Structure formats: C-alpha cells, structure tokens
Amino acid sequence: MSLLDVRALSAFYGDFQALFGVTLEVAEGETVAVIGANGAGKSTFLRAVAGALPVPAEAVAFDGRPVGGRPSHALVDLGIVLVPEGRKIFPSLSVEENLQVGAHRRRPGPWTLERVYRLFPVLGERRTQPGTNLSGGEQQMLAIGRGLMANPRLLLVDEISLGLAPVVVQQLYRTLEAVRAEGTTLLVVEQDVSRVLAVAQRVYCFRKGSVSLQDVPARLTRERIAAAYFGA
Amino acid sequence: MAWLDTIVQGVLLGGLYALFATGLSLIFGVMRLVNLAHGDFSILAAFLAVVAVQALDVNPLLALVLVAPIMALVGYTLQRLVLNRLLGRGILPAVLVTFGLSIVIQNGLLETFSADSHRLNPGGLETASLALGGGLAVGWFPLLTFAVAVLLLVGLQLLIGRTALGRAFRAASDDGETAALMGIDQGRLYGLAMALSLAIVAVAGIFLGIRTTFSFASGPDRLLFAFEAVIIGGLGSLWGTLVGGVILGVAQTTGARLSPGWGVLAGHLVFLAVLLLRPSGLFAKSRRVDS
Numbered sequence: 183m184s185l186l187d188v189r190a191l192s193a194f195y196g197d198f199q200a201l202f203g204v205t206l207e208v209a210e211g212e213t214v215a216v217i218g219a220n221g222a223g224k225s226t227f228l229r230a231v232a233g234a235l236p237v238p239a240e241a242v243a244f245d246g247r248p249v250g251g252r253p254s255h256a257l258v259d260l261g262i263v264l265v266p267e268g269r270k271i272f273p274s275l276s277v278e279e280n281l282q283v284g285a286h287r288r289r290p291g292p293w294t295l296e297r298v299y300r301l302f303p304v305l306g307e308r309r310t311q312p313g314t315n316l317s318g319g320e321q322q323m324l325a326i327g328r329g330l331m332a333n334p335r336l337l338l339v340d341e342i343s344l345g346l347a348p349v350v351v352q353q354l355y356r357t358l359e360a361v362r363a364e365g366t367t368l369l370v371v372e373q374d375v376s377r378v379l380a381v382a383q384r385v386y387c388f389r390k391g392s393v394s395l396q397d398v399p400a401r402l403t404r405e406r407i408a409a410a411y412f413g414a
Numbered sequence: 415m416a417w418l419d420t421i422v423q424g425v426l427l428g429g430l431y432a433l434f435a436t437g438l439s440l441i442f443g444v445m446r447l448v449n450l451a452h453g454d455f456s457i458l459a460a461f462l463a464v465v466a467v468q469a470l471d472v473n474p475l476l477a478l479v480l481v482a483p484i485m486a487l488v489g490y491t492l493q494r495l496v497l498n499r500l501l502g503r504g505i506l507p508a509v510l511v512t513f514g515l516s517i518v519i520q521n522g523l524l525e526t527f528s529a530d531s532h533r534l535n536p537g538g539l540e541t542a543s544l545a546l547g548g549g550l551a552v553g554w555f556p557l558l559t560f561a562v563a564v565l566l567l568v569g570l571q572l573l574i575g576r577t578a579l580g581r582a583f584r585a586a587s588d589d590g591e592t593a594a595l596m597g598i599d600q601g602r603l604y605g606l607a608m609a610l611s612l613a614i615v616a617v618a619g620i621f622l623g624i625r626t627t628f629s630f631a632s633g634p635d636r637l638l639f640a641f642e643a644v645i646i647g648g649l650g651s652l653w654g655t656l657v658g659g660v661i662l663g664v665a666q667t668t669g670a671r672l673s674p675g676w677g678v679l680a681g682h683l684v685f686l687a688v689l690l691l692r693p694s695g696l697f698a699k700s701r702r703v704d705s
Contacts, residue, residue, distance in 0.1 A: 232595055258597030270592040272585045283585045286578065287597040332597060 185210040185367050186231070186262075186336055187243040191250075193223075193230045200226040202392045208336065213358075213368040215378040218388035219411055224371040225267050227388070228338045231369075232264035233257045244336070258287050261335030267344065267371075269325040271313040278309040280324055284331030291333025292364050298327040301357055319350035326357065336367045343374050355381055375407060387411060416671075419550055424667035426552065428643075428660030429560030430625065433618035434636050435643035435655045436567065437611035443650055444583050444607045445501060445590070447508045451515040453637030455612055456619030458519055459485050460628055463620045464532055474534035474620055482616040489612030493605040501604070502590075516633065523630035534623040559621045563659075566614060567652050574652075583607060642685040648695025657696060661688075 184207040193201040201223050208214045216224050230237050233254035242250035244260055254264075263284075272280055281295055299306030302323040308316060313324055322342060329337055339358070343351040355377065362368060372378045378385060379399040387395040387410035395402075395410030438452045449455075459481050466477035492515075500507040536555070543551045574580035582603055585593040594600050622628060622636065639662060647658025662681050669680020688696065 234591065234595060253599070254594045255597045255599040258595075263597075264595050266592060266595060270589060270595075272588040272592070274584050274588050275581065279581050279584075282578070283581060283593070283596050283598070286582060289597075328596065 191241040193235050193237055200391055208369050210367055213382050214384050215382035216371045216386045217375055217378055222388040223391040224388050225340050228340050258332050263329045263332040263334035264338040265325050265329040267340040269321045271321050273314040276310050277305055277313050280313040280328050281331050284328035289333045293330040293333050302327055319346050339370045420667050420671045421664055424664030425660050426556035426560045428663030429563035431639050431643045431662050432563045432656040432659030434640035437614040438640045439644045439655050441611045444587050445604050450512040454516045454519040454633030456615045456636050457633045459616035459619035460623035474536055478620050482613045485616035486609040486613040489608035490605040493608035498601050520630050531627040531629045533627045536624050540624055571652055645695055646688045648698030651697040654697030
C-alpha cells in the first residue's frame, strides 16, 4: 500500500485552477521526484498535499486514510512536512529557534537538535545567529533541518537547488541520503533533471497542472522528458 | 522641586499607559490586527471588577485574580469565533469589526451600569504616599502601577524570548503561512495572543479604575493614549512601549501643570512631533512588512 495516494487532485487559487486531476502515489521508503517547467504546478501540488490549499478530503490519502483539506498542523502531526520553496527562514529567530519551531508539534522520532547539528555541523556552529544571516546554501540546510525536526514520515522538498551553486546542491542531496536512511519517504520537486534521475526511484513530470509523464529513471530518455516538459 | 514632582508623576502615569499599550502592540505584532475595541475592553474589565467588588466584598486589586482570567477567556473565544475569520483579508475587515465591537461594548455597559461615573476603591491605598524628602512625595498607588507595568513587561519579554509559545508568536509574526506549515496552529496561537492581550488590558483597566473615575464611554480615550504610546515608542519594541508611555505621561502632567486644560493636548502635541520627526518611533525594531 502506498504511503501517499493522491487521486484526481484539482486545486485552485481563487478562480484560477492550478492543478487538473493529478494522480500520484509514493510508497513508504521511496524517493519520488516531480519535474516540470516553471508554472507547471509542482509547488502548488506540494502545498496542496501539505494543507496550504483547500482540497477535497478524498483527493489525498495518507497511510490509507483520507486527509485532504486538513489544516497543516494536523498533517504535521501525521508526519507530512514541507520544506518550502525559497526556504522561508524566520528572520527574527536564531538558527536554533528556527529548528525548534520545526519541532513545535513534538512528534516523536529520531531527529533532535543534536542529530540535525551532526548532519549539518555549520548550523551548530552558528546556532545563536539570526537564521537569515546564513548563506543561501546554509539557509537551505536550515530549512531541511527545520523540516526534519518535525520527524516526518513523508518529507516534501521544494526546489532544493534554487539559486545555489552545483557543489552546494550536491552536498545537500548527499544529506538527503542520510534522511532516507532513516526510513523517511521523500517527495522532491526539482528543476535539475539530471540530479533527479540520479536520486529518484520514480519520476513524474508535470505540464500545465497535470501529469504528462511518469516512469522509472532507467526508462526515461532525453526525448521523452523533453516531450513531457514542452508538449509534443 | 515642583517640576521634579511633575516629571515623577508623569513617569509613573506612563507605566499605566504602557499597560494599555502592551496588549495592543502584542496583537498587532503577532497577527497584524488593529483592535479598536482595546480601550473598551479595559473599561469592561473595570466594570467586571466593580461587580466582583460588590458581590464578593473584596479589594479591587484582589478582584484582578478573577477578572484577568475572565478577560483572557473572552479574548480567546472572541478570537477563535470571530476575529480569526477576518485574518488574511487585509487590515480593513478587522478594523470594521473591532470598531463595531467597541460600540457594542459601550452600549452594553451603558445599558447595564447606566451613564454614571464609577470608581474602584482599594481601601485607602489610592491616597497613601511615600515622602521622599525635600517636599517631594510619590503616591504608593502610582508607584505600584509602575512596578506592575515593569514586571508585566519583564514577564512578557521572557515569555516571548524564552518559551515555545513566544517562539511561535515570533515565527507567526515573521511569516504566518510558513509557521502554519511548520505545524503551528494559527487559530489557537492567535486565540492565546488575544487572551494574553485582554488579560493585560484587564490589569490596566482596574488600575485605571482605581486611579480615576470611569464611565461606559471611557474606552476610546484609553485606546488613543495606547496608540500614542505604541507609536512614540516604536512598533515591535516592548521597552519602547514603556518609554512611549512615559514620554506621553510626562508630556501630559507637564502640560497640565502649565494650565489644567493643557494636559491631554500636550500629550497629543508630543505624539505629533514624534510622528513628524521619527515616524517609525523611537525604538522601532526593523521589521519585515508583509505586503
């Protein structure tokens, strides 16, 4: 049985429809990636799953139960946690306080301040500084660490590589391996297609708010991806 | 010596104004909500103290133990049932609703307690004073008011700076949407903020009711002074609020000393001067402004 089961999900910003019947599944322990052009609805999809957008109850099932339309904090309690696009570090909070906000619901699990600092030593060194004093890559580490502090079963990660140098992105993906080793299921939105093909077990491509392609990386050729990205 | 006395009285009065302003500032800081009924809630608390004093025959300061939790409960309920529905739609809906609440509270008080002026009697404390030598004396009660204001501000500072609840307040103030995604239940958090705000304003209302007479229509003046203290001190700064209250208090007592009718006017003039020269207030923290 899949951990996350999204069926024919449509989502709206006011009158604007951003998602048209998206169906997507993620099995427990799996790493799934969503790729697609800007405006394809990838971030909207993650936000809808995380409870930031109103969706029908039966459109999203988690661990076999319908959870669509529940507020974000209730979904965090179940273990659905989003690392948002643009990192969204709280500027008036220190590095450590940003991490502590991630643990607000006190969900039990392996991740503690200590373990996050072991995963990202630079965060421990700068724990008392304002979170927004960090470099872009360090802020992304903080955003991931903050998500981990909630001890997620399913971690949704939106555009890790946004605005970061390739070497930093590589380092961040290596830490995601450590997260996966804890048994955490990952659903990653990413623009960097070659990166995705290396880490994901299955890939979905979105175009104009619906799924245009889904397959395992081994069967994805450049031509098929290009067609799914831009339309045939 | 008479001038020194005027300034001391003004400083102590500033403590009371800081009590009014703190709750207002907290609510605006956490959820960008302007509560136009803030002053009326303080008067409501003073009337609740009148009832408690009559029914239980206790000192009004002791009535606080009962009134502050009641006001906190009123605040929590109001926020969850009404005000939370208005958030995220800009500042205007909340302004209109709290303006309406202000009118409802005033008329409710008029209906229940008539238009008579009331006063809370703390049993002689309001006239007792402490001689400082050289003809200078300060009242115990203004001294107590100031001390309570400082203690409450210290307590609030610790709450906001050191506790999980305070951290959640700051996170929600920075970015409510992301705070919600991190698992903070905004509806509950805002309810707690309003509960805290109205508990503090209950303290302010009861101290006001001991210091001076009040009637059903006394709220809007209190709101105005609270706004002035917040703006003089600078939004988002607790100690700025105390300084703002003190500056307003000193301006008022100094003005009143020059001529009895000039007290309130002098306060307004100082407020306008600060608004002209330092529109962000004297101690404003640079704060990201939400679009």
